[in-house]
Amino acid sequence: MAAILCESFGKLLQGSCEACGAVITFPCKVCGCATEQLTQLCRSPFCLFLTVAVGLNMPPIVFSFMTLGSGQDSDECISASHWLHIDAMLCLINILAALYMSVKITHEPKPDDANRDNSAPFVLASVNDSATKSGHTKKTLVDKMMEKTLETDTRARSMGRVKDILCYDPLIAIYILVAIFYMVWQSMGVAQGISADGCGGGLDHFLSLSLMLGASYIMMGGMTFACSLCCLVR
Structure with a gap:
């Protein structure tokens, strides 16, 4: 009984910390995305x-x-x-x-997104390559907006x-x-x-x-x- 309560309390604290972290870091993520896009526009x-x-x-x-x-x-x-x-x-x-x-x-779409459908199954030679590829396919808000248009x-x-x-x-x-x-x-x-x-x-x-x-x-x-x-x- 005590173990169940401790586990539930731990999950509640973990969820609260993750929610607070997401709220706190959201302005920084938005600022970083805006700065990146502004830099690209200034160079365009x-x-x-x-x-x-x-x-x-x-x-x-x-x-x-x-x-x-x-x-x-x-x-x-x-x-x-x-x-x-x-x-x-x-x-x-x-x-x-x-x-x-x-x-x-x-x-410009990310190379992983552009070549994902054309890549052969045997290209992923290892688990590390697969993990690296999945990390590169993370899309920004601008990428998602461009895809929906x-x-x-x-x-x-x-x-x-x-x-x-x-x-x-x-x-x-x-x-x-x-x-x-x-x-x-x-x-x-x-x-x-x-x-x-x-x-x-x-x-x-x-x-x-x-x-x-x-x-x-x-x-x-x-x-x-x-x-x-x-x-x-x-």
């Missing part, structure tokens, strides 16, 4: 495109938070405030889409991969529609900026800045993406 040909996408789309998001609760002076100010908040959501989508395209085009057998950083992503990826197809709406939304913002003149909380100023940043991204986003593709071909 799409570094300039990502810099432009984040640099021009992040300020409108900040402006949206800074104007929360303001713009209640009139119907025109309320409409301008709503425009700024929706513009912030579109800017966030622009950033996520830029990250997704850059990672998807440059993502468009499957492509084209080589990473190739024009074939770019074609597959831009033409056949359903997420990019949705984003193209969002990008068209984003350009229409920017044109609608011109009228909102005129009507927001004199609104409190700096709403008119932030809206004008968001319009300038949006127009800059429409012009520079495509240019920097094309430049990144040129660097990809070289």
Whole structure:
């Protein structure tokens, strides 16, 4: 009886320690994964495109938070405030889409994952080799996310991969529609900026800045993406 109680108590303590360890180390694992992906993106040909996408789309998001609760002076100010908040959501989508395209085009599956199905049974010559192989097949969150999206057998950083992503990826197809709406939304913002003149909380100023940043991204986003593709071909 005592042995059963001690064993149960030991398992309970072990489970509690493992749970606490998982919770404590989770931020470190997330930080390590984010740092690794950020390093790879900075070394990729799409570094300039990502810099432009984040640099021009992040300020409108900040402006949206800074104007929360303001713009209640009139119907025109309320409409301008709503425009700024929706513009912030579109800017966030622009950033996520830029990250997704850059990672998807440059993502290289791990060698063990790519060759696992083609390897012959006699390749694993020993138990140690099998253990080593199973250790290498551990996938990160980014690897799992890439597998759940468009499957492509084209080589990473190739024009074939770019074609597959831009033409056949359903997420990019949705984003193209969002990008068209984003350009229409920017044109609608011109009228909102005129009507927001004199609104409190700096709403008119932030809206004008968001319009300038949006127009800059429409012009520079495509240019920097094309430049990144040129660097990809070289």
